[in-house]
Amino acid sequence: MAFKEGGAPVSAATAKALPVDIPNKARSTAMDAIEDILYGSISGVVGKYIEYPFDTVKVRLQSQPDHLPLRYTGPLDCFRQSIKADGVMGLYRGITAPLLGAAAETSSLFFFERLGREVVYASGYYSHDRVLPLPALWFTGAFSGSLTSFVLTPIELVKCKIQVPMMTSADGMAPKAPSIMSVIRGVYKHEGFRGFWHGQMGTFLREAGGCSAWFGSKETTTKLFYLLNERNATSQLEKDALATEALPLWQQAVAGASAGMSYNFLFFPADTVKSRMQTSPIGRSAQNRTFMQEGRALWKQSGLRGMYRGCGITVLRSAPSSAFIFMVYDGLKRHLPL
Template sequence: MNPLDSGKDILFGSIAGSCGKFLEYPLDTIKVRLQSQPINKPLKFVGAFDCIKYTYNHEGFASFYKGLTSPLIGSALENAILFVVYNSAQDIIKNNFYGGNKNAQLSLPVLTLCGSISGIFSSFVLTPVELIKCNMQVTRLYNNDVKLMANNVPKKSDLNILPFVKTIFKKNGVLGFWSGQLGTLSREFIGDGLWFGSYEVMKRSLNYNPNNDSPIVKNLKLLISGATAGMIFNLSIFPIDSVKSKVQTYSIVNSDSFIKNPTFSTIFFTILKNKGIRDLYTGLGITLVKSIPSNAGIFLTYENLKLIFN
């Protein structure tokens, strides 16, 4: 891939990712709060509507967008990396196995592999971004100002990015920002492969052809393909994402810290022991709902920008 094409992928992916994140973020806040409930205590919320009602009544509408800045930037970076690596991986394969034929149609397993490779790279950007995001989304629920100050967590009145960055660095150093990296990497390797793979499956099934389809039909096919890809992604990786969220919010949600070393594996087996496998799917419904507009928006924006400026 030449530098100009890479630059376009970075720009278009960033714009598409930001649009998608803005569309999904209120429901993402609910999803994280449902996932991050205490492991060894009764659930705070019985379901998504209960969480939505509580959040609105106690914290107001603005709380649904609390912590948006960090994931908005992160989503822009994530999708820039995803698309540029995804397309670059395809170009490498075409150059080495298809004689440099840029128009060669790669098989779906190969495209899925390219998506998984892109997920590996994006995970290193996502982990610190999601660490900050998840902590900001649950802090108001489980701590009063006294507890927050005692645990070196920013007070409710200071819930913006900078205090959280300072707190994480003070407690765990630079590597602390990659708490939950194993979960994020596993999630992205599996999920992004299926994300791109299912997207390509749907486009081919719908006979997507931007040169022959009318604008309405073309965009409808992109919306359906993107929405399907988003649901497949979340269905495939949701248990991993649940554990990852609990790892990243453990010190806030579980004030008694009954797990001394909250790693991915310790949290996973503790969940199975105390709550059962069902707890790994808490918040799945609201996640599938939020995935429809966000992923449809990502692919619609990205594909149309490519058509306009290529």
């Protein structure tokens, strides 16, 4: 069994027989790119609404300062304190920027992943009439994440400073929930344009490794399900039908969920260090630590446990969010081609 781009299966014989038509291929690539941007944006927004309250708790757990006693004993305590202080809607504080960010992030991921496939084809190891093997798809995921990290860092910096307002006040007064524009103005005033990429190394490590696992796990799990379904088929006619049909929804959901959990767990320490860097007070740029300095400080304070603070809730929320992202994206690509 072989797979088209996007996870749709084709038989080996069909894959070998695919025609190579340069004009049609160019048009197809352009339309696929438009679909990646449009459908990736829609699926990203859906996923963000599902995961955002959990992401707020995760960032608050990650960003607790190393020179003070821990404010939260765990995710449930953070939920309880946050709802008590700001109500349920407080968990959605600052969601406007992340919604735009989710649209930009997810569309970038799918767009750059397709670009990564073109890079692999251009290397000469594979031609366009061949289906890429799983190791190549893990590489295209890393390629996609590496480029997406540069788009994502400024968005996440603004998001983190809004989610953790107590970390943005440098005067010791009771913090006021900052707006998107106030954060942007503050960062630019004190740190310039370059300040929006504070924490870039953490985002790069998380996205390069995490997106390799995100795309790779999804494609691997999808392939395993197709092989399992083919093995359980009782006739050749049923096997042929399976080769052209999408997976059942529950299998699509499992494949997407496995992708989200792999992405978040494997490179979570990089995200923790990044969140601590991005929630440092605005106006104290002299105290901004590098990625390695922040990592050493956290390790000295809490060790490995501190690196994975908030990981459980992050992996938990990533399962339904990632499942919906892939289901929405694949469904739109399949049923509403441009």
